[in-house]
Amino acid sequence: MDIVIQNELPSAAEREAVDAVLGPPGTSWEGSLQASERDRRVARGGHAARARRHLLLPTLHALQARVGWISRGALNYVCRRLTIPPAEAYGVASFYALFSLDPQPPVVAHVCTDVACICRGSQQLVAELERTVGPEGAHPGNGQAVWHESPCLGMCEHAPAAMLTVAGEDPREASVGNVTAQDIAGMLAGGAPPPAPAPLVPQQGDPSLRLLKRVGVVDPDSIDSYRAHDGWQALRAAVEMGPDWVLREVSASRLMGRGGAAFPTGRKWEAVARNAKRPHYLICNADESEPGTFKDRVILENDPFFIVEAMAIAGIATGCERGYLYLRGEYPLCWDRLVNAITVARSRGFLGQDILGQGIAFDIELRKGAGAYICGEETALFNSIEGYRGEPRNKPPFPVDEGLFDKPTVINNVETLVNVPGILMEGGLRYAEIGTEGSTGTRLFCLSGRVERPGIYEAPFGITLREVLELAGGVKDGRPLRTIMLGGAAGRFVTPDELDVEMSFEATRRAGVSMGSGVVMVVDDTVDLPAILMRLAAFFRDESCGQCVPCRVGTVRQEEALARLVDGRPRGSVEQEYALLGEITQSMRDASICGLGQTAADAIESALRKLDVFETGGRR
Amino acid sequence: MFGAGGGTSSYQEIQDTDVILLWGSNAREAHPIFFHHLLKAIHDGARMYAVDPRRTTSAQWADAWLGLNVGSDVALANGMAREIIHAGLHNREFIRRGTSGFEAFAAAVEPYTLERAEALTGVPADAIREVAHTYARADRAQICWTLGITEHHNAVDNVLALINLALLTGHVGRYGSGLNPLRGQNNVQGGGDMGAIPNRLPGFQDIETDPEAVSKYERAWGCTIQRKYGWHMSEMFEAIDRGELTTMFVLGENPIQSDADAHHVRHLFERLDHLVVQDIFRTATAELADVVLPASASWCEAEGTVTNSERRVQRVRAALKPPGNARDDIRIMLDLAKRLGHSWEYGSTEDVWNELRSLAPNHAGMSYRRLEELGGIQWPCYSEDTLEPTFLHGRLWKEPREGPPAVFHAVEDSPPTEALSDEFPLRLTTGRRLDSFNTGVQSGGYTSPLRRGEEIELSSADADQLGVSNGERVRVSSARGSVIAPVRIEPSLRPGLAFMTLHFPDEVETNVLTINATDPKSGTAEFKATAIRVDRIGDGDDEAEEVAAAGLSAQQPVT
Secondary structure, eight states: OOOOOOOOOOOHHHHHHHHHHHOOOSSGGGTOSSOOTGGGTEEEOHHHHHTTGGGHHHHHHHHHHHHSSOOHHHHHHHHHHHTOOHHHHHHHHTTOTTOOSSOOOSEEEEEEOSHHHHTTTHHHHHHHHHHHTOSTTOOOTTTTEEEEEESOOSOGGGOSOEEEEEOSSSOEEEEESSOOHHHHHHHHTTOOOOOOOOOOOTTTTOTTOSSSTTTTTSOTTOHHHHHHTTTTHHHHHHHHHOHHHHHHHHHHHTOBOTTTTOOBHHHHHHHHHTOOSSOEEEEEEEOOOSTTOOHHHHHHHHOHHHHHHHHHHHHHHHTEEEEEEEEOTTOHHHHHHHHHHHHHHHHTTSSEEEETTTTEEEEEEEEEOOSOGGGGSHHHHHHHHHTSOOOOOOSSSOTTTSOGGGSOEEEEEHHHHHHHHHHHHHOHHHHHTSBOSSSBSEEEEEEEESBSSOEEEEEETTOBHHHHHHHTTSBGGGOOEEEEEESSTTSEEEOGGGTTOBOSHHHHHHHTOOOTTTEEEEEETTSOHHHHHHHHHHHHHHHOOSOSHHHHHHHHHHHHHHHHHHTTOOSSOHHHHHHHHHHHHHHHHHHOSSHHHHHTTHHHHHHHHHHOTTSSSSOO | OTTOOSOSSOHHHHHTOSEEEEESOOHHHHSHHHHHHHHHHHHTTOEEEEEOSSOOTTGGGSSEEEOOOTTOHHHHHHHHHHHHHHTTOSOHHHHHHHEEOHHHHHHHHTTOOHHHHHHHHOOOHHHHHHHHHHHHHOSSEEEEEOHHHHSSTTHHHHHHHHHHHHHHHTOSSBTTBEEEEOOSSTTHHHHHHTTOSTTEETTTEETTTOHHHHHHHHHHHTSOOOSSOOOOHHHHHHHHHHTOOOEEEEESOOHHHHSSSHHHHHHHHHTOSEEEEEESSOOHHHHTOSEEEEBOOTTTSOOEEEEOTTOEEEEEOOOSOOSTTOBOHHHHHHHHHHHTTOOOOOSSHHHHHHHHHHHOGGGTTOOHHHHHHHTOEESOOOSTTOOOOSSSOGGGGSSSOOSSOEEOOOOOOOOOSSOOOSSSOEEEEEEOOTTOOTTSTTTTTSOOTTOOOOOEEEOHHHHHHHTOOTTOEEEEEOSSOEEEEEEEEOTTOOTTEEEEESSOTTTOOGGGTSEEEEOTTTOOEETTOEEEEEEEOOTTOHHHHHHHHHOOGGGSOOO
């Protein structure tokens, strides 16, 4: 396709991995080892080949899982198969943290050192690993294993957490909670990972639960268990009553998107349903990567048919025949359970060409991210599915006009979608009575950090932050609260005297805070707060896609200034550093093209302003 | 075509078309700017078929590539035409309104069954059928070609065969459908338009068939113009050979290195009594000159206009003063005229342009002011308050038709002049690479990470058979001479096919090999089809040892 500088060839294993996704090559032009007489005279490519570009990411995953890293020869072969310029494929492969472009041992332990795990001892864990196993990136023993620090793995209620990936013919992946250095050393030595921890839903059994009612109750692999717990009723209603009815009920419910932007779901759905351009696409955004967030994981792991039903309803209502569920790469158990749920649902007629025998077509394709926070941004997610670097697009055009493959697209967060079956069952107007005037329904909260009962909680909008904290039993061991990181890394820190803020879109906006993805990460006086701030700064610097200058440069400058403050070597005075950080914050807010850059300074800015981290008298 | 020497369509129409046949053109490397327009079309969903013996980097963008035998273009086009007629896909309405000679044409292509076309071209019958049907069925379709069509002994027949396809299907004279020869430089079109061809006056007016136009020029210039065509380049070479042509004025050309059968051309130039070369570089041809006139670079040191492949006339302005004694081409001409006893008075380049506008109807409406306002204007432009459609020959669709019909020209397959033989069993074809231009005069002065120097590209099967490997120097010979070049094994070539460029004549004079078998009508040589042999260099090959000793560093791979 393009200038090929390297002529490296794939190994047999690499060929196998690629062919397992793309099918065997038809001609020598596509990489078949035998050239036929016909190949000398005819070659095909063009639109048909490029239309498979979206298979790039799955193919890279296949290589990573089979070989443990992606070689140039393998990349060349993928490029030949999909007619992608090697430079572009390299750009995509190198975009994702979970892909290695350098030789890497097959066994990798990804050890979370993000904020929630810092609150739960990851610093000590890493120190012990360094002592007993060796430094990050070292290959202990026979060179078959390596450990790396990792951004938030979404296992915050079980912190400290790790993820194990084992490449090979029979690749394995597993999330590990409450992990110890001994656990990790054992896995690096070839041992099996400890069993997955049980879900932490302290409210389990509470009849008022709407979104969590089946978590820990149903068998997540059994469609019959799901049906026995009220499953599939809403989908049947949607099929019987038709798309207009669904749209009416969802609009009447005043359901707001839970992904962070709080956009009215009914309006989004209406816009796509009425769009004359075809086809329409539905995307469930399960790229839950906001540090401190794990609510989608809990639902997908423990109630996977719920999202299948919700997506089928959304697809039918908005005229989509294809939905994509984009799951973050660090959720192996979710992946397995969703694969099963989708397969079984299809075999039982809840997905496919003829849903419930009514001639309605809708199906779900699962896609896996590969370690890129930015892909949770909706337009970056489109690019990621399409096989490009996960860089956000300019808006407008908005997804409802030009989304995935430039077609009208409904994209909703997991939590948003799973509200819909309940809305249909009780009626949109009844649903709208729950919560507050501007924020209807219930909200999921991810309690982590120094809290007595970490886990996922569900409460109607309008509950105060203090009440949420009390649901979880307050600060661990009854220690004094220092601060709460509310809303995630892109949220803000709140102080103990702000705990009475009402948890609703309108009240948090007035109070200058954000619920974000429902993160409530509790920090007491035992936590190394500067380390938390440094981790946040490093996180944004690392996760910035680099596309626009304010974010690419601003996140680096923010981290540098913070590092000088942490080292006690401010350039000029602490106040001068604060002023500099203020300018960086403003530039990123004003000029970044997407939410990542616009909010990359929010948490740090709020901590410096409110928490007296660096002894300035609390003023900046 | 049909009396107008230019592509029929605008770049925008290339972008807006549905099907593109890229025939005998590696536009991605040789016409990269045009290729961008083509890529926009592809991006918007247009299908592209590439017809080329090599699977070039352009062909890699195609929905399908048809790897025909070198020089079998007429057979392929005729096979497509027969298939279109037999499938009932020809455009009867257009044929009736705008053409003549269909019946004879249909009869002439009748023997070109798919099976015969496959036998002649090597392209599988089903692929020929597919491209024929796709082209004929398209709502809009373009045929774009370059030197793969015209650098053959039967160049004009090749072009006529493509024109026949457009006439057959009505893919001409409409928005988005057309026939487009791509021009190799920014102003090749302009050179022809301004009369730098042996059969036309400026504005593309015929010297032999348009006496009115000739008188008009005679009145304006106060001189007599001979009413017969001049010589094209190949005819000039023959005239030198006969001793009839003894003085030559070469402007911006490097024929010593760019023309086929280079040894022969050099001998001819050495026989001239007097050679004047006007150029911006001291070319190999300039080295032979009695007088060298250093000229200015037209894109940055000169005032005037250029005309691109879509017939768009655009202003250029001087941004720099020419270095040293280099001068503007017009000033050189005026001084030369004065020395020859003529006083040509022009106050400015705009005066020269306005004179053209007064004489050439195609350009009449293009004042400098208007060219500037509109960012260039496509010809024809007959008056200052009108613009014509962006495509040519819309008249063929009018009823009743305006002007003469477009004529089908039955043409027959004619294999390359030089057949393959046991002595010369490989087919050499030549072309360009992305980072170099023609004889390297303009591109040799800068480095490129892609440039590897000259190579003889071979298929891996041929390389295996010859027992040669990548980078190994081999002797490449044709009936006319031989050169030494390193081997590059190239997957885009099928067995039996070899490829070289003419970018590095100082190191490897590829045109020593090529044949000066010219098309009688166009004067173009058959650069695209030479019979060669490749030999390993053994002991006792003195020249090879000499070359090796000289250490041709430019031919080492640059990585």
